[in-house]
Amino acid sequence: MPDGSANSRCRSWTIGMIKLIHLTKIYKGLHAVDDLNLEVKEGTLFGFLGPNGAGKTTTIKMMAGILKPTSGSILINGMDLAKEPQKVKQCVGFIPDRPYLYEKLTGMEFMKFIAGLYGMDHARATEERIHHLLDLFDLAHWRDELIESYSHGMKQRLVMGSALLPRPKVLVVDEPMVGLDPRGSRLVKDIFMEESRRKTTLFMSTHSLEVAAEVCQEIAIIQAGKIIARGSAEELKKAAGVEGSLESVFLKLTEGKRIAHATPLSASQS
Amino acid sequence: MRRLCLLLSPRIWGFRNGLSNAGGKSRKRTFVMVLVGLAFWALLFGLSFRVLKYFQSVEVIGDVLAHHLLGMILMVFFSLLIFSHIVTALSTLYLSSDLELCHACPAAVEEVFLSRAVYTVMDSSWMVIVFGFPVMMAYAFVFNPGFGFYFSLLHMGLGVTLIAAGIGILITMILVRIFPAQRTRDVIMLLGVCGLGGLYMMFRLLRPERLVDPDAFFSIAQYMAALQGPDSPYLPTHWMTETLWAYLSGSSGKEALFHCGLLWSTAGALAVINVWVAEAIYFSGFSRSQEAKRRRAGKKLLDFFIALVKWPFKAEIGAIIDKDLRAFFRDNTQWSQLLLLGALVVVYVYNFSVLPLDKSPIRIDFLQNEIAFFNVGLAGFVLSAVSVRFIFPAVSSEGAAFWIVQSSPVPLKRFLWTKFALYLLPMLVLGEVLIVLTNHLLEVTPFMMALSSVTMFLAVFGIVALGVGMGAMFPNFKHQNIAQVATGFGGLMFMILSAAFVALVVVLEAGPVYVLVMAQIRGIPVAGWQWFLIVLSFSAVLFIMVAAVYKPMKIGLKALSEHE
Numbered sequence: 155m156p157d158g159s160a161n162s163r164c165r166s167w168t169i170g171m172i173k174l175i176h177l178t179k180i181y182k183g184l185h186a187v188d189d190l191n192l193e194v195k196e197g198t199l200f201g202f203l204g205p206n207g208a209g210k211t212t213t214i215k216m217m218a219g220i221l222k223p224t225s226g227s228i229l230i231n232g233m234d235l236a237k238e239p240q241k242v243k244q245c246v247g248f249i250p251d252r253p254y255l256y257e258k259l260t261g262m263e264f265m266k267f268i269a270g271l272y273g274m275d276h277a278r279a280t281e282e283r284i285h286h287l288l289d290l291f292d293l294a295h296w297r298d299e300l301i302e303s304y305s306h307g308m309k310q311r312l313v314m315g316s317a318l319l320p321r322p323k324v325l326v327v328d329e330p331m332v333g334l335d336p337r338g339s340r341l342v343k344d345i346f347m348e349e350s351r352r353k354t355t356l357f358m359s360t361h362s363l364e365v366a367a368e369v370c371q372e373i374a375i376i377q378a379g380k381i382i383a384r385g386s387a388e389e390l391k392k393a394a395g396v397e398g399s400l401e402s403v404f405l406k407l408t409e410g411k412r413i414a415h416a417t418p419l420s421a422s423q424s
Numbered sequence: 425m426r427r428l429c430l431l432l433s434p435r436i437w438g439f440r441n442g443l444s445n446a447g448g449k450s451r452k453r454t455f456v457m458v459l460v461g462l463a464f465w466a467l468l469f470g471l472s473f474r475v476l477k478y479f480q481s482v483e484v485i486g487d488v489l490a491h492h493l494l495g496m497i498l499m500v501f502f503s504l505l506i507f508s509h510i511v512t513a514l515s516t517l518y519l520s521s522d523l524e525l526c527h528a529c530p531a532a533v534e535e536v537f538l539s540r541a542v543y544t545v546m547d548s549s550w551m552v553i554v555f556g557f558p559v560m561m562a563y564a565f566v567f568n569p570g571f572g573f574y575f576s577l578l579h580m581g582l583g584v585t586l587i588a589a590g591i592g593i594l595i596t597m598i599l600v601r602i603f604p605a606q607r608t609r610d611v612i613m614l615l616g617v618c619g620l621g622g623l624y625m626m627f628r629l630l631r632p633e634r635l636v637d638p639d640a641f642f643s644i645a646q647y648m649a650a651l652q653g654p655d656s657p658y659l660p661t662h663w664m665t666e667t668l669w670a671y672l673s674g675s676s677g678k679e680a681l682f683h684c685g686l687l688w689s690t691a692g693a694l695a696v697i698n699v700w701v702a703e704a705i706y707f708s709g710f711s712r713s714q715e716a717k718r719r720r721a722g723k724k725l726l727d728f729f730i731a732l733v734k735w736p737f738k739a740e741i742g743a744i745i746d747k748d749l750r751a752f753f754r755d756n757t758q759w760s761q762l763l764l765l766g767a768l769v770v771v772y773v774y775n776f777s778v779l780p781l782d783k784s785p786i787r788i789d790f791l792q793n794e795i796a797f798f799n800v801g802l803a804g805f806v807l808s809a810v811s812v813r814f815i816f817p818a819v820s821s822e823g824a825a826f827w828i829v830q831s832s833p834v835p836l837k838r839f840l841w842t843k844f845a846l847y848l849l850p851m852l853v854l855g856e857v858l859i860v861l862t863n864h865l866l867e868v869t870p871f872m873m874a875l876s877s878v879t880m881f882l883a884v885f886g887i888v889a890l891g892v893g894m895g896a897m898f899p900n901f902k903h904q905n906i907a908q909v910a911t912g913f914g915g916l917m918f919m920i921l922s923a924a925f926v927a928l929v930v931v932l933e934a935g936p937v938y939v940l941v942m943a944q945i946r947g948i949p950v951a952g953w954q955w956f957l958i959v960l961s962f963s964a965v966l967f968i969m970v971a972a973v974y975k976p977m978k979i980g981l982k983a984l985s986e987h988e
Contacts, residue, residue, distance in 0.1 A: 218831040243833040254824035258751040270743020271832040
């Protein structure tokens with residue numbers, strides 16, 4: 155790629171862009187993530203649902219390389235995160251639920267900082283992409299202001315812009331709509347769907363069932379560290395035997411006992 | 425009153441839960457902290473005791489000196505308390521994250537204000553009281569006063585603290601009325617640092633050591649005039665000094681009751697005034713502190729400087745250096761401390777220019793070289809103290825944004841070595857300036873100049889690596905203020921290890937240096953076995969220096985990789 159983006163350094167791996175194999179995380183005896191197996195194909199917009207404390211953020215943090223799994227492995231773009239962390243992270247963009255940033259940098263400087271971390275050169279193309287993303291996320295007027303004067307929503311949009319900057323093959327997103335106004339929320343949904351069309355794989359945890367129903371092609375529901383159901387919204391409704399909204403499906407599936415998987419998990423665990 | 429108690433309860437419950445939930449690691453840390461604290465107390469007590477005993481042995485003016493010293497100590501504590509209350513009040517009254525909840529409660533403004541004022545007094549006073557206790561006990565041991573001294577010390581100490589709190593909180597409320605809270609913090613820190621630096625330099629340039637040498641003055645009148653501190657009968661410290669001195673000197677103390685009355689009525693009046701002022705301006709100040717301000721960043725000069733510094737490095741390293749330098753120079757509480765550092769260097773070098781070497785019975789050329797050698801140790805300790813403030817918090821300075829580095833393709837090893845590289849050059853410059861300038865003033869031999877410069881050059885690598893490595897071992901990404909990081913357990917451990925490292929280098933080099941300097945002065949050759957020991961000592965020094973760079977960085981990297 156002529157712009158020196160990080161994506162140009164990621165080789166392509168078409169099937170099973172994300173693979174979680176027997177992924178387990180134990181905190182002081184508590185199984186936050188319990189023997190999780192999952193595969194997400196390239197270009198999929200994958201929704202990760204679950205009640206509070208189900209293990210969503212822990213799974214996502216492990217995928218972003220922030221937490222070490224107790225056991226199991228994470229394969230992204232065909233590479234093992236534990237064995238080749240730098241190569242894997244080069245292909246992954248991470249958007250956390252809370253946008254903690256360097257408050258004493260300006261929005262523009264923060265984007266340049268991220269470009270530097272991903273080894274993107276200071277070529278004109280990189281500058282242009284930064285300007286394009288700041289424009290896209292409606293931050294162009296604020297680019298020379300210190301981040302400390304940004305609102306929560308602006309910080310969240312800046313994090314999203316910075317995550318897209320190196321053109322990652324995989325976007326790992328934790329609760330993307332927190333703190334966004336309806337316009338920001340619409341913008342983010344459109345960008346995610348556009349990225350998915352460009353074959354970027356999105357792995358997104360959310361509490362918002364409307365968001366999941368609207369944008370996700372595939373959904374997994376996690377409870378007590380284990381996946382209890384997986385499939386498209388329609389498949390989940392069928393499996394739960396519920397007519398109506400995804401909310402009813404979610405409530406039915408997470409009401410206590412585990413029910414049959416919408417699609418057999420073994421089929422997706424190659 | 426019930427609501428006031430409720431507003432205070434989170435702090436009490438939090439403290440109780442902290443104690444009951446403390447794990448084994450936390451208990452060990454507390455144990456080490458208590459041990460070091462006790463050692464510090466013992467040292468301060470011993471020092472004060474010796475000084476007071478010496479004063480007692482000086483005829484006529486001994487008691488005058490002890491009396492004035494008491495006044496000066498109380499005055500310093502009082503000033504520190506006021507400054508400490510100003511800084512703390514800003515956080516507890518305006519910037520704490522739990523304030524929104526408190527103001528949303530159905531509690532009166534004065535109740536919220538009073539509960540936060542109590543927090544302010546608790547947070548600001550403990551350190552001064554801890555430091556003051558051994559000094560006051562030294563007075564008690566030397567002068568053997570009666571029960572009245574201890575009683576007055578307790579209640580008047582509390583009274584003076586409350587007056588300092590009243591003044592500090594009042595100043596903060598007025599400042600926040602003028603500036604927004606965020607700006608007020610910067611203004612206070614800047615004024616505080618400039619004031620402290622100026623006071624430190626002024627105090628040193630007055631050469632207080634001459635006060636224990638009356639021969640240095642032309643007449644007793646001039647000497648007594650020099651002793652007069654900045655005292656006034658209107659100051660609360662004066663009332664406390666006079667009351668305590670009455671008990672210490674065994675005089676009648678007729679005015680004690682009058683002074684107590686003055687002290688407590690002032691404290692009470694200040695409390696009432698504070699509540700009145702709070703009712704009028706506290707909430708509007710708090711409300712203003714919530715409003716976001718657009719802050720444009722000053723750039724041109726900083727851009728040029730940063731481009732120059734990061735020019736030799738790769739993009740990833742350059743990005744981290746760029747970010748760290750911008751964050752440092754845009755944080756007024758950070759860069760302003762460079763002014764304090766400048767004052768420290770000036771006073772350090774000045775001390776060497778006024779050394780009374782001519783009064784020593786030892787040969788001047790020997791003394792000059794010995795002082796120059798031990799100066800390496802002294803400068804090493806100064807660098808350790810600077811490092812604990814600037815380098816030890818380098819990893820923690822990432823704060824809650826550390827996830828950005830963790831999730832980026834930059835290996836943590838490169839991240840840590842970048843921090844090392846960033847701090848190495850300024851520390852080398854500081855170390856060499858301290859050594860070369862003082863050696864120049866001491867007129868040492870070229871051999872001593874070369875040895876001390878090279879030793880300092882290599883020791884800086886060890887001190888910086890210890891700072892970065894131990895900062896990675898004890899990271900604190902949840903700090904409210906980066907200055908807090910240095911005062912924790914990790915900072916204490918760094919100071920101990922860094923001082924031990926410097927001391928070890930000095931001890932190992934002491935023997936060879938003595939042999940070589942004496943051989944040079946006396947013109948006698950160095951024996952073969954002495955050369956063997958010299959080579960052995962310098963090899964050991966080199967080995968320790970390499971280990972001091974390699975080991976902490978390795979352990980720090982491992983700890984940071986496992987950080988969750």
